[in-house]
Amino acid sequence: MSSEIGKIWCIVPAAGIGLRFGENRPKQYLPFRSSTIIDTTIKTLLLCTSLEKVIVCLHPDDEHAQQSDFIKHPRVHVVIGGNQRSDSVLNGLQSIQTDTAKQDWVLVHDAARPCVRLADINKLISEAQTHQQGSILAVPIHDTIKEVDNELAVRTLDRTKLWRALTPQLFKLSDIQGALLSAKKQSRVVTDEASAIEQLGLPVRIVEGHADNIKITVPADLQLANMYMDQQEEQSCA
Numbered sequence: 001m002s003s004e005i006g007k008i009w010c011i012v013p014a015a016g017i018g019l020r021f022g023e024n025r026p027k028q029y030l031p032f033r034s035s036t037i038i039d040t041t042i043k044t045l046l047l048c049t050s051l052e053k054v055i056v057c058l059h060p061d062d063e064h065a066q067q068s069d070f071i072k073h074p075r076v077h078v079v080i081g082g083n084q085r086s087d088s089v090l091n092g093l094q095s096i097q098t099d100t101a102k103q104d105w106v107l108v109h110d111a112a113r114p115c116v117r118l119a120d121i122n123k124l125i126s127e128a129q130t131h132q133q134g135s136i137l138a139v140p141i142h143d144t145i146k147e148v149d150n151e152l153a154v155r156t157l158d159r160t161k162l163w164r165a166l167t168p169q170l171f172k173l174s175d176i177q178g179a180l181l182s183a184k185k186q187s188r189v190v191t192d193e194a195s196a197i198e199q200l201g202l203p204v205r206i207v208e209g210h211a212d213n214i215k216i217t218v219p220a221d222l223q224l225a226n227m228y229m230d231q232q233e234e235q236s237c238a
């Protein structure tokens, strides 16, 4: 990777407890393929040679990381996450403060997205580097989207302008740190890094990714993710 983009640090928020999934352990530690969701995710991230280190943000009461493969990897570093996803990312940023330089970038990827493709990660990095802009993977929305209030559709959004935001999301370190701190100071809830960047009026470039890069949220997602991984493996053998 050229030096003009600086080093790229990877942060994996994994401190959620997966309430919506309703299992006896956080969803990222559920079995997936031959390992777990989180190990599958981090294995792909580690294949990306542009990433300096992978910082994994864990819940303070995490009981599963020690049995995971990622914990033994020399490019992985673990930190304690926070109450919100954005607090977890801020803790990750804080932990690398002394190792980073002004021109460095940060790539954030959800632990719960194990189907991410190395090719999409590399495409995102290449686009951000070419345009020198914060960039996110996203997919266009083909369904008609309704705004609903009290079980009534109140508005239909213009779907030609709608994209589903995925991760990874890649930003200049100073931008993402400033944006997340500003959102926190003003008690603004951000569900992804890009929304914090948008709130500061900074550009967020949309890079089309694959729709199979789903976030595992409910049990049905796990079956779907398994099927997507089968398809990816078939395609790579073809």
Ligand code: C5P
Residues within 6 Å of the ligand: 012, 013, 014, 015, 016, 017, 028, 057, 081, 082, 083, 084, 085, 086, 088, 089, 110, 111, 112, 215, 216, 217
């Ligand atoms: O809850 P949701 O599925 O949107 O979480 C997305 C990612 O953020 C997950 O990988 C989850 O573990 C992580 N997270 C976190 N710290 C929190 C809440 C969620 O790192 N406090």
